[in-house]
Amino acid sequence: MRFLLIFFLALVFLPVVGQKDVSDSVSLKEEIQHLNQKTVSIWLNFPDSAMNYARLAYQKAKKLDDPKLLSSSLRLIGGVHYYKGNYDSVIHYSNLSLKIAQELQDSVLMNNVLNNLGLAHNNMGSYQNALEYLLRSLNLKKALKQEYGLVLNTNNIGLVYQNLKDYGTAREYFLEALDIAERQKDNNLILYSQNNAGFTYLSQNNLEQAENYFRRSMAIDVDNKNWKAVTFSGMGQVYQLRGQFKDSRVYFDKALELRHEIGDKRGISEIYYMLSNENYLNQNYDSALFHLNHSQKIAEEISAKDRIFDNYELFAKIYHDVGSIDNAFFYQDSLLRLRDVLFNENMARNLAGIQLKIQEEENQRALSLKEEELERERQFVIFLIVVIVLILITVVITLYQVRINKKKNKALNLRNQEISQQKVEIEVQKETLLEKNAQLETAQRTIKNQNDQLEKYNRQLKTAVDEQSDQLKERNDQLMLANLELDNFIYKSSHDIKGPLATLLGMCNVALLDVEEDKARNYFEMLNETALGLNSILARLKTVSDISSLDLKFREINFSKIIEECVEQNRKIEGDESISVKYKIDHDLSFVSDPTLLDLIFFNIIQSVIKMRDTDMDSHDILITLKKNKFELDVDIMDHESGPKNKELGDVFKLFAKSALHHRTLGLGLYIVKQSVIKLGGSIVLLDDENHTHFKIKLPIT
CATH class of the missing domain: 3.30.565.10 (Histidine kinase-like ATPase, C-terminal domain)
Structure with missing residues (x-):
């Protein structure tokens, strides 16, 4: 009796409890999604507040134990770290998110995480990894026919090529992204794409085109402090290259104010670099070193190798101009070593290999789908053959029954005629199916031959790229060594000779003041003229060395x-x-x-x-x-x-x-x-x- 009572109570209350748990779960999911939306809406202008929302969403997703929401929250934490300039943290959280997305086989999540990883590696100077992640993300978007994020992804690929100084390819991606953004009528994305296109012209010293894009960006009315700061920075660089330092300083101050508001470390480091360069051009070397040290400290903190690379180059110029040769040589040596890290001899080959690798994976995926389709068609053919065989057996049995029962009525004879007609049609279908099967086998052999040819071409292409890369490295090393030896020779020769030469000129001047004998004065005058000529030769040798390194x-x-x-x-x-x-x-x-x-x-x-x-x-x-x-x-x-x-x-x-x-x-x-x-x-x-x-x-x- 007690058992029946417990059973009855369970039937009454368990559905109520289950409904409450489901309701709570739905409510918590909606709350997490709302927090994620808040994170995305403010992470450009208020990254610190966005980080609080993202971490709260992660804690709730962890409590709910929902893998998809957990992956999304981790990805957004990495995204906020990106706008704060913490690229190591971006990679850490993005990898955690990617692992969960791969376990779920969620292509949309994987696509977004791959884009974040590509951006982080690009800003850390790992261009090979950046391009591979971004191209995989773009292929996933195209496969999913996903419009969301397509503009950002296309822009990000262009940023990699811009860092590699391939400005033509970079601009193609930026303009493609701008076209998509204008079709979508998204002012934020239009602003981002126009800024990037403007920087390609700025890098090529086409100041008129660069200013045109930046002014178009300034005319866009959006609440986007991050990308507005980029616009002001671009305009400041245009005026700086024109030598209009008063105007450039106005724009740099605006950019620096916005970047301090959003805590953009990379952007702050960039502006301090620009201010240092302006002071260097005006020969204010103390101010130049002060701003450049600020920029370097931030760049080292966030591991921004491309920013460190530019800083090293400016350090070397400043110390060279102030006569601190040891410091200039130290930063020049650091610059060369960092250049080897960013642009090593395998870079060109690896970047080309990434394209081939991704294309090969796409081809392999298409081939697998084709094989699956062929397998389904083969199974269908086998099924039809079985059906045909069964029908044939049925026909044979029917004919046997007809021969035994010759005295069947006319209705049965009519039925037999219909069955005979069906048999003929089935035979025709069988022949058609067999012919189609033969065509499929021929197509499969053709695909196999094409794959063999493609593999052979890939091997040949890899060999050719390896040979050309080795030759290019050897020639670059020889040229670099020759230039360095020439500069060192001219510098050391000038330095070693100028001291004695100055002494000789001084002695000649003193002698001409003291000696009164005409013949002796004549000798000293000729010696003074010869020394002045040698001094002129040293100055010209220095000019020969400076021409090759002169920035036009x-x-x-x-x-x-x-x-x-x-x-x-x-x-x-x-x-x-x-x-x-x-x-x-x-x-x-x-x-x-x-x-x-x-x-x-x-x-x-x-x-x-x-x-x-x-x-x-x-x-x-x-x-x-x-x-x-x-x-x-x-x-x-x-x-x-x-x-x-x-x-x-x-x-x-x-x-x-x-x-x-x-x-x-x-x-x-x-x-x-x-x-x-x-x-x-x-x-x-x-x-x-x-x-x-x-x-x-x-x-x-x-």
Whole structure:
């Protein structure tokens, strides 16, 4: 009796308890989903508050023991760490989320986590891993036909190529993402895509296009502090490259304020780097080092290798300019070692291999699906054959019964005729199925042959890439070593010789003040003149070394001013006020180039033409003509006083050539001219014109 009572009570109350548990579970799921939505909505502007929501959602998902919600919460925690610049934490939480998503075989979750991992590895300088994660995420999105996150994913792939300095490929991805964002009418994503496209033009020094994209971004009215800070930073860099430091500082201050508000460590480090670079350009070296040390401290804290790489490069420049050679050498060496980490010899091969690997996996997946389809069709064929065999057996039995019962009524005879007709139709179907089976086997053999050919091509391609990578590494190592040895030689030679040379000049000056004997004074004057000449040679050798490492800065060129200043400098150096240079410049000639290199070109070529003159000839004007055509600028320098010998035409641009010694020079002037012209992408020749010197220079339109 007691047992029956307990059983009755269980039947009454257990459904009520079960309904309460289900209701509580549904309510908790909705609360977790709401917390996740809050996290995503504020993580760009208020990452600290977003982290609190994400961690609370994780604790509730853990309590509910729901793997899918647990994976989503872990992914969002990693996402908030990304906007705070904690990339190690991004990778840690994303890997935990990915493991759960893979166990659930949830393609949507895996897709989002792969995108986060790609972003984190990209910002840590691990471009190979970044590209692999992002491409896998993009393929999953396309396979799922998922629009959500497609713009961000496409932008992120472009960021990897931008860090690899492949700006053309990067821009293709950014513009593709911008097109999708405009179709979706999402202003936040339009802002993000336009910023990224603007930075590709900024990296290529196309300031007009870069400013165009950043101004379009500034016109978008969205509450997005992170990407608005990126826009202000881009505009600041545009004005900084133009030398408009007052305007650039306004935009950098706006960007820094927003990034401090959202706690974006990477962005803060970037702005301090930009402020340091501005002070460096203005030769405020103490302020430059102060801001750069701030940037470096943050970059090391978040392991942002690409930011550390830029900082090392600026450290080396600053210490070199202030004369701290040991520090400059230390950061230059650190820069080279970090460059080997970021751009090692396997980078190009591995990036190409990632594309092939993912494509091969896609092909393998498609082949597996095809094989499954073929297997289902084979099973269907077997089923039909069994059915046909059973029907045939039935027909045989029926015919046997017909022969035994010949005296059946007309209804049975009609039935037999119908069955016979069905048999014919089944035979036709059988032949059709057999023919289709043969076609499927042929298709399978064709697929196998194509796979064999693809595998052979992959092996050949891998071998070719390996060989080219080895050759490229060997040549790069040789070139790097040669450049380093040349720079070290010139620097050490200048440093070692300048001390004794300064002493010698000082002694000559003192002697000329004290010695009164004419012959002795004459010797000291000649010795002083020789020392001054040696000092000039050392300065030019230093100029040769600086040309190769010079960063080009393009400005509108005032040719009249440059030529007149160079003529005046040569008059002072030669001590000859009779030096005369005339120049003809096309009307309204507009040309953009690097003024430093053009000053070197005109100064040294005028000086070289003067030195090539015969001393016993009357003075004549040197004529310089500048003409601009559609593709290039032609510069002709002519002197009717002297003409080169035919044997001089081939070696006047070489150091220490015989022709240079004949004209009392070491060939440094024309060598500097040629290196400067090559640096600008142009060409120079000495023409075989009778009885006069004629140099022709061609400079491309930039």
